[in-house]
Amino acid sequence: MIDKDEVSRLSVDVLSRLQGLVGDPYSYARAWKGRTGGKVMGFFCHYAPEEIIHAAGALPARITGENRVISESGAHLQSYCCSLARTGLDMALGGDLDFLDGTVFVHTCDTMQRLSDIWRLNAGYDVHLDVVLPGRLEGDSAWEYLCRELASFRERLGELVGPVDDGALRTSIALYNRNRALLADLYRLRRRDPGVLPSDKALMVVAASALMDKEEHNALLEELLGNIEARLSGAAPGGLPDRPQEEGVESRGQAEARPQAGEKVRLFGIGSVMDQWEFLAMVEDVGGTVIDDDFCTGHRYAGVMAPEYVDPIESIARRIWDGVPCPCKHVTTRDRAELLLERITGSGAEGVLFFQFKFCEPHAFDYPYVKKALDERGIPSLHLEIEQGSVSIPRLRTRVEALLETIRG
Numbered sequence: 221m222i223d224k225d226e227v228s229r230l231s232v233d234v235l236s237r238l239q240g241l242v243g244d245p246y247s248y249a250r251a252w253k254g255r256t257g258g259k260v261m262g263f264f265c266h267y268a269p270e271e272i273i274h275a276a277g278a279l280p281a282r283i284t285g286e287n288r289v290i291s292e293s294g295a296h297l298q299s300y301c302c303s304l305a306r307t308g309l310d311m312a313l314g315g316d317l318d319f320l321d322g323t324v325f326v327h328t329c330d331t332m333q334r335l336s337d338i339w340r341l342n343a344g345y346d347v348h349l350d351v352v353l354p355g356r357l358e359g360d361s362a363w364e365y366l367c368r369e370l371a372s373f374r375e376r377l378g379e380l381v382g383p384v385d386d387g388a389l390r391t392s393i394a395l396y397n398r399n400r401a402l403l404a405d406l407y408r409l410r411r412r413d414p415g416v417l418p419s420d421k422a423l424m425v426v427a428a429s430a431l432m433d434k435e436e437h438n439a440l441l442e443e444l445l446g447n448i449e450a451r452l453s454g455a456a457p458g459g460l461p462d463r464p465q466e467e468g469v470e471s472r473g474q475a476e477a478r479p480q481a482g483e484k485v486r487l488f489g490i491g492s493v494m495d496q497w498e499f500l501a502m503v504e505d506v507g508g509t510v511i512d513d514d515f516c517t518g519h520r521y522a523g524v525m526a527p528e529y530v531d532p533i534e535s536i537a538r539r540i541w542d543g544v545p546c547p548c549k550h551v552t553t554r555d556r557a558e559l560l561l562e563r564i565t566g567s568g569a570e571g572v573l574f575f576q577f578k579f580c581e582p583h584a585f586d587y588p589y590v591k592k593a594l595d596e597r598g599i600p601s602l603h604l605e606i607e608q609g610s611v612s613i614p615r616l617r618t619r620v621e622a623l624l625e626t627i628r629g
């Protein structure tokens with residue numbers, strides 16, 4: 221029988237591997253390319269149809285910018301563009317993404333749409349593809365358009381990277397769903413006991429999913445979750461939460477989790493890319509923990525399953541259509557604030573951290589109305605704006621401490 225020390229050691233092994241990966245995000249893609257001879261396709265947004273890229277035999281690798289001082293992209297992008305776009309382009313122009321064979325741009329915000337043109341003209345990769353998603357994710361015409369755009373992407377990718385047949389696509393969809401189910405388990409286990417994994421580590425695990433081969437990530441996740449489950453069942457007999465989540469259903473609406481006495485303060489994070497591990501570690505350090513989130517490198521990346529028993533293009537379209545919409549998308553029939561409130565309440569979060577990039581218009585436009593909904597429910601929140609490359613942890617620490625004091629009363 222496995223003892224608790226052994227369980228901890230196994231978890232540490234998996235975590236240090238994933239931590240190394242997010243610390244040097246593209247070493248994996250480089251090594252994968254050297255090992256397999258396959259193509260690597262970069263992408264920025266969680267709406268990217270990764271399953272189609274995977275089914276074409278390529279590795280989808282997410283570009284999340286980095287903490288760097290801009291040198292080359294300043295000639296192409298104004299300083300009032302978000303640092304994700306500016307540092308991402310800087311990496312491409314500086315040769316740091318030389319392992320990429322191409323890039324897939326999904327139409328989300330205006331910055332990304334314009335970045336796509338600048339990237340195509342200046343970054344110099346062989347393949348450049350756009351997936352122009354509808355701005356409104358509702359209505360018959362938008363649904364038909366979305367399905368046609370995904371089918372067209374499949375054709376264009378097939379010509380430039382490799383053919384995508386239905387069988388391969390179904391296999392990729394199942395593989396990606398397995399990954400989402402495992403990540404949903406990670407969120408569920410943390411809701412039950414946030415102490416099983418601090419939020420900086422948990423969000424690293426999720427972010428690593430978009431950087432590496434899914435089979436390998438699934439294997440690491442299975443090992444990690446097995447270790448956590450073994451630890452939890454030893455510490456708290458009585459079984460684990462049900463798994464996996466229902467197909468095609470966002471893991472919202474779960475039974476409400478209740479914070480235990482002596483637990484860290486549960487917070488809910490809202491923003492786009494979350495790659496500031498030092499910031500999350502600081503939040504843990506001062507007595508908070510991000511228990512659930514709407515980051516596009518977090519829950520929004522993994523939160524929705526693609527149904528497996530429908531046409532594969534329709535399946536991917538459903539995944540894009542059914543999730544909590546990103547602030548770049550317009551859905552009048554499903555109120556984003558209501559959907560977020562449901563998840564905030566279900567996770568037992570007592571406060572909200574808005575963690576946003578400076579100059580990110582979609583999130584800035586979204587903030588007042590989500591904040592108003594939180595205020596009406598008496599949920600305290602803190603709005604933080606950052607730029608990659610100039611994050612001051614001591615300054616943010618004071619503000620996070622103030623939020624925690626407000627919550628504790």
Ligand code: SF4
Pocket residue numbers: 302303304305328329330331332492493548577579580581582583
């Ligand atoms: S949504 Fe915001 S953070 Fe993301 S690319 Fe657009 S402006 Fe930048």
